[in-house]
Amino acid sequence: xxxxxxxxxxxxxxxxxxxxxxxxxxxxxDRLYWYRQDPGKSLESLFVLLSNxxxxxxxxxxxxxxTKARLSTLHxxxxxxDLSATYFCAVGSQGNLIFGKGTKLSVKP
Amino acid sequence: NAGxxxxxxxxxxxxxxxxxxxxxxxxxxEYMYWYRQDPGMGLRLIHYSVGEGTTAKGEVPDGYNVSxxxxxxxxxxxxxxxxxxxxxxxxxxxxxxxFLGDEQFFGPGTRLTVL
Numbered sequence: 001x002x003x004x005x006x007x008x009x010x011x012x013x014x015x016x017x018x019x020x021x022x023x024x025x026x027x028x029x030d031r032l033y034w035y036r037q038d039p040g041k042s043l044e045s046l047f048v049l050l051s052n053x054x055x056x057x058x059x060x061x062x063x064x065x066x067t068k069a070r071l072s073t074l075h076x077x078x079x080x081x082d083l084s085a086t087y088f089c090a091v092g093s094q095g096n097l098i099f100g101k102g103t104k105l106s107v108k109p
Numbered sequence: 110n111a112g113x114x115x116x117x118x119x120x121x122x123x124x125x126x127x128x129x130x131x132x133x134x135x136x137x138x139e140y141m142y143w144y145r146q147d148p149g150m151g152l153r154l155i156h157y158s159v160g161e162g163t164t165a166k167g168e169v170p171d172g173y174n175v176s177x178x179x180x181x182x183x184x185x186x187x188x189x190x191x192x193x194x195x196x197x198x199x200x201x202x203x204x205x206x207x208f209l210g211d212e213q214f215f216g217p218g219t220r221l222t223v224l
Contacts, residue, residue, distance in 0.1 A: 031210050042199065043152075043215040050210050088151065090213075095140075095159065095206065096167070097213055101151040 002027045002093040006100035013079040013107045021103045023072040023089035031092035032065050032072045036085045037102070043088065047074075079107045111135055113216035115200050121222045122190045130185040130219050132200030140203045141183035142167075142213065143175060145196040152199065158183055159205075190223045197221070 003026040013019050023032070031050050035043040047056045049065035049072060056063050060083065062075045072089055086104045090097040116131045132141065139160050144152040144167075154167030158177040172194060174186045183202075187194060197220050201213040 031206075033210070033212055035215075042217045043201075045212055045214070048210045048212050092206070092211060095211070096142075096154060096157065097211070099152040101149065 002029070002091060002098045004089060004091050004098050004100040006087075006089055006103050009101060009103055011103060011105050013076070013083075013105060015080060015107055015109050016078050019076045019079060019105075021074040021076075021087060021089075021105075023074070023091075023100055025070045025091045025098075027093070028067070028070070029091045029093060030067050033090045033092075033097065034063050034072070034074055035088045035090065037088065038085050046087075076105075079105075081107045081109070083107055113200055113202055113214055115198075115216040115219050117219060118217065119220045121224065122187075123224050124191060126190050127186070127188050128190065128221075129187075130198055130200075130221075132183045132185070132202075132216055133181055134183075134200075134202040134214075134216075135181065136202060136204075136214065137180070138202035138214075139180070139205050140211070141177065142201045142203075143173070143183065143185045144199045144201065145169065145194075146199060146218075147196050155185065155198075190221075192223045195221060195223045 034046040047063040052067040054065045086102045090099045142157040143155040156175040161180045200216040203213045
């Protein structure tokens with residue numbers, strides 16, 4: 001059974017500093033997705049990672065996938081308030097996606 | 110192109126009442142999903158469908174039924190609502206796994222309270 005673990009679950013960030021969220025999963029998969037959820041809103045797709053070594057960047061966010069280590073990272077560069085949200089990783093398994101519990105980010109001035 | 114829509118957005122039920130949540134998508138996706146989201150639990154899959162007329166159980170199917178009579182619609186039913194079913198329900202859809210992956214697209218959610 002595939003298990004997906006994110007850490008940290010909560011992250012209080014200072015504006016301008018860099019941070020990393022980790023997503024570990026327990027069995028082999030070659031597809032991983034990152035989503036963002038604002039309070040009271042739906043999930044918005046951020047990144048699609050489909051191969052070992054895949055790296056995607058959008059603004060201050062960069063996601064990477066290491067399928068051998070079963071690890072994806074979401075790196076935040078120079079955090080700003082607009083990045084405050086909950087971020088989920090989801091790993092593909094047998095036609096479904098298994099979601100992590102989410103990492104709640106809060107950016108403070 | 111509305112993407113994935115859900116009806117209703119909010120609902121309050123009394124224990125034992127029944128209701129149906131409707132999900133519709135206009136992306137011609139084969140696959141559709143129902144999740145529930147509870148604080149600290151992430152998203153948990155209730156039921157899913159890989160095509161018109163087919164459904165399958167997810168991680169937490171008890172107390173729910175689903176139907177996929179048309180490709181664009183996926184209905185989630187609660188026959189006898191219980192307070193434990195108080196949650197936010199999300200519908201999602203995706204294309205079958207291909208070279209672009211099987212990214213899921215989510216609806217806006219339905220906030221359900223069972224008293």
